[in-house]
Amino acid sequence: MKACAYIFDVFGTVVDWRTGVAREAARFFDNKKIDLKPLEFADRWRGKYQPAMQRIRSGGRGYIALDTLHRENLDELLEEYDLDSRFDEMEKSALNQAWEKLPPWPDSVEGLEYVKKSAIIAPCSNGSIALMTRIAKFGGLPWDCILGAEIARNYKPEPEVYLASVNALGLKPEQVCMVAAHNNDLEAAAKCGLQTAFIARRTEYGEQQKDDLEPSGDWDQVIDTIGLLS
Amino acid sequence: MKACAYIFDVFGTVVDWRTGVAREAARFFDNKKIDLKPLEFADRWRGKYQPAMQRIRSGGRGYIALDTLHRENLDELLEEYDLDSRFDEMEKSALNQAWEKLPPWPDSVEGLEYVKKSAIIAPCSNGSIALMTRIAKFGGLPWDCILGAEIARNYKPEPEVYLASVNALGLKPEQVCMVAAHNNDLEAAAKCGLQTAFIARRTEYGEQQKDDLEPSGDWDQVIDTIGLLS
Numbered sequence: 001m002k003a004c005a006y007i008f009d010v011f012g013t014v015v016d017w018r019t020g021v022a023r024e025a026a027r028f029f030d031n032k033k034i035d036l037k038p039l040e041f042a043d044r045w046r047g048k049y050q051p052a053m054q055r056i057r058s059g060g061r062g063y064i065a066l067d068t069l070h071r072e073n074l075d076e077l078l079e080e081y082d083l084d085s086r087f088d089e090m091e092k093s094a095l096n097q098a099w100e101k102l103p104p105w106p107d108s109v110e111g112l113e114y115v116k117k118s119a120i121i122a123p124c125s126n127g128s129i130a131l132m133t134r135i136a137k138f139g140g141l142p143w144d145c146i147l148g149a150e151i152a153r154n155y156k157p158e159p160e161v162y163l164a165s166v167n168a169l170g171l172k173p174e175q176v177c178m179v180a181a182h183n184n185d186l187e188a189a190a191k192c193g194l195q196t197a198f199i200a201r202r203t204e205y206g207e208q209q210k211d212d213l214e215p216s217g218d219w220d221q222v223i224d225t226i227g228l229l230s
Numbered sequence: 231m232k233a234c235a236y237i238f239d240v241f242g243t244v245v246d247w248r249t250g251v252a253r254e255a256a257r258f259f260d261n262k263k264i265d266l267k268p269l270e271f272a273d274r275w276r277g278k279y280q281p282a283m284q285r286i287r288s289g290g291r292g293y294i295a296l297d298t299l300h301r302e303n304l305d306e307l308l309e310e311y312d313l314d315s316r317f318d319e320m321e322k323s324a325l326n327q328a329w330e331k332l333p334p335w336p337d338s339v340e341g342l343e344y345v346k347k348s349a350i351i352a353p354c355s356n357g358s359i360a361l362m363t364r365i366a367k368f369g370g371l372p373w374d375c376i377l378g379a380e381i382a383r384n385y386k387p388e389p390e391v392y393l394a395s396v397n398a399l400g401l402k403p404e405q406v407c408m409v410a411a412h413n414n415d416l417e418a419a420a421k422c423g424l425q426t427a428f429i430a431r432r433t434e435y436g437e438q439q440k441d442d443l444e445p446s447g448d449w450d451q452v453i454d455t456i457g458l459l460s
Contacts, residue, residue, distance in 0.1 A: 067400060120363055130400035133350055133375045145363045146375040150398065168380065170297060170360035 003195050005169050006115055006229060007124035007147055009156075009180035010132065012204040014112075014123070014226075015102035015139060018042050024098030032086055039206065041077070048073035053126060053155040063153035065128035071096045099127075100134035105201065109140050111226025116142055124148045124165045124178060126155050145169075157188030166194065179229065183216040190217070197221035197229055233407035233425050235399050236345055236459060237354035237377055239386075240362065242434040243411040244342075244353070244456075245332035245369060248272050254328030262316055269436065271307070278303035283356060283385040293383035295358035301326045329357075330364035335431065339370050341456025346372055354378045354395045354408060356385050375399075387418030396424065409459065413446040420447070427451035427459055 011017045022038035029036050052069040055061045074096055078084045087095065115121050123132045123141075125148045132146045145168075149155050152164035166176050173193030180186050181201040190196050198215040199222075205211075215222050223229055241247045252268035259266055282299040285291045304326055308314045317325065345351050353362045353371075355378045362376045375398075379385050382394035396406050403423030410416050411431040420426050428445040429452075435441075445452050453459055 065400075120367065122363075128400070129375055129377075129381075129398040133352075133399065137350065137374060143375070144367060145359055145373070147359075151359075151381065168359040169363065170295075170358070 001174070001195075002230065003119060003177035004171055004175040005120035005122065006177045006179055006197075007122050007162075007165055007194075009178075009182060009185050010123045010125035010127060010135065011102075012201055013179065013181040013199060014108045014141065015104050015135060016201075016204070017046065017099070017102050018204065018206065020102035021045060021098045024095065024101055028087075028091070028095055034083065034086065036081065036083075041081075043205070044080075045070075045073060045077055048076060057155050057158055063149075065130070065150060066126055067096070067099070067128055067131050070099050097134075099131060101138050102135055104139040104141060107225035107227060109142070111229070112142055114227045115229050116144065120144045120169060122147045122165070122169075124156070124162065126161075157184055159188065159192050162189050162192040162194055166192075177220065177229070179226070182212050186219055187217055190219075195220045197223060199223050199226065231404070231425075232460065233349060234401055234405045235350035235352065236407045236409055236427075237352050237392075237395055237424075239408075239410035239412060239415050240353045240355035240357060240365065241332075242431055243409065243429065244338045244371065245334050245365060246431075246434070247276065247329070247332050248434065248436065250332035251275060251328045254325065254331055258317075258321070258325055264313065264316065266311065266313075271311075273435070274310075275300075275303060275307055278306065287385050287388055293379075295360070295380060296356055297326070297329070297358055297361050300329050327364075329361060331368050332365055334369040334371060337455035337457060339372070341459070342372055344457045345459050346374065350374045350399060352377045352395070352399075354386070354392065356391075387414055389418065389422050392419050392422040392424055396422075407450065407459070409456070412442050416449055417447055420449075425450045427453055429453050429456065 008014050021042040025041045026038040052073055056063060074092060078087060112121055122143050122145050125132055128150045129146050136143055147165035147168055149161055151168055152161040154160050166173050177195035177197055178186060178189035179197045181199050186196040186198055196219040198219045202209060202213050238244050251272040255271045256268040282303055286293060304322060308317060342351055352373050352375050355362055358380045359376050366373050377395035377398055379391055381398055382391040384390050396403050407425035407427055408416060408419035409427045411429050416426040416428055426449040428449045432439060432443050
């Protein structure tokens with residue numbers, strides 16, 4: 001059955017967060033003559049992502065939008081690098097906006113435009129509505145609406161994020177296809193009854209990437225570019 | 231100060247619900263040889279809109295999406311016309327989808343495209359995410375994201391609908407402009423600290439329309455077409 005809606009993981013699946021964050025970090029480091037590898041900085045910033053969300057998933061903390069978690073993680077990271085005093089409040093806030101300036105993968109915009117002709121397309125990301133809106137404007141992602149963590153007030157892979165997204169469209173899980181470059185995301189979506197599509201993004205974590213090079217489950221579709229979704 | 235985001239009332243402000251609903255109703259009536267004026271039917275259906283929401287605003291009922299309220303109101307209306315037995319469940323459900331097939335006013339799509347170039351645009355409507363998404367796809371409305379009643383789980387003109395929409399964008403009320411053809415909508419938005427823009431839609435309720443022919447408050451902007459928003 002063709003899906004009525006395709007919902008997408010965004011960081012890594014639709015946009016190249018690592019290149020985008022490193023590029024923004026590099027601008028700041030150049031400006032301040034800080035000798036630090038921007039890609040390493042991006043990786044370590046992203047490394048704090050899952051633990052920060054885990055505190056919310058486990059119920060140890062109420063829902064807080066990812067923008068704020070990114071900022072808390074940035075503050076931690078700058079302290080670890082002993083760079084805290086080199087950035088004032090406005091600069092930290094501006095650097096945190098690196099997460100809004102993420103380049104789409106080369107096939108994303110054209111692929112989404114194509115899929116949009118015959119189905120609803122929306123992000124089902126851990127990013128907030130504000131963040132998803134700005135990433136879409138930056139990269140020209142033509143979403144029909146924005147679903148995901150904020151409407152569920154929890155984080156993937158918790159089932160309510162997929163189910164709240166499906167409900168918000170007035171559809172049943174089997175009418176919706178989750179598209180992701182991460183096998184664990186698809187595993188969680190499949191458990192909720194959604195269709196699944198895997199797209200490999202083999203350089204999301206750079207040349208040395210070890211995970212998610214191949215589909216590890218029996219997904220409904222395995223595609224090379226978003227425009228091949230059916 | 232130019233707004234960072236423009237949020238729009240939709241029914242009456244961006245789309246012509248009366249013509250759209252009457253057109254769909256006419257298709258069903260023709261098919262069933264029911265002798266009923268489609269515009270009168272649309273008006274009476276819409277007439278049940280505010281009372282249905284009022285039960286939720288007053289706290290007498292939890293949040294229920296407008297799609298369901300429209301359907302309940304349709305069931306009531308068909309009984310009032312003694313037409314209940316002429317429609318089976320699937321037909322009632324299909325007729326209820328009239329609210330997804332609403333033509334934009336002639337200036338809406340081009341105007342929104344223009345405003346979108348320099349700001350975030352989103353509906354702040356009492357319609358659900360599902361309904362707003364389908365109206366947008368039907369008419370080609372290029373929203374950046376969908377805000378309004380569902381994310382606030384309440385109905386305009388309750389202040390939390392405007393404030394939840396502003397918060398979801400990570401903005402302050404004064405950075406957001408509410409655009410509406412209804413003075414009471416702008417009054418509520420202004421009380422929450424938003425900027426306001428009035429656009430007259432003098433035939434929303436047909437030739438005999440009496441309300442909202444002119445701005446009744448000191449709104450920040452009064453415009454004739456959406457593309458003139460500044």
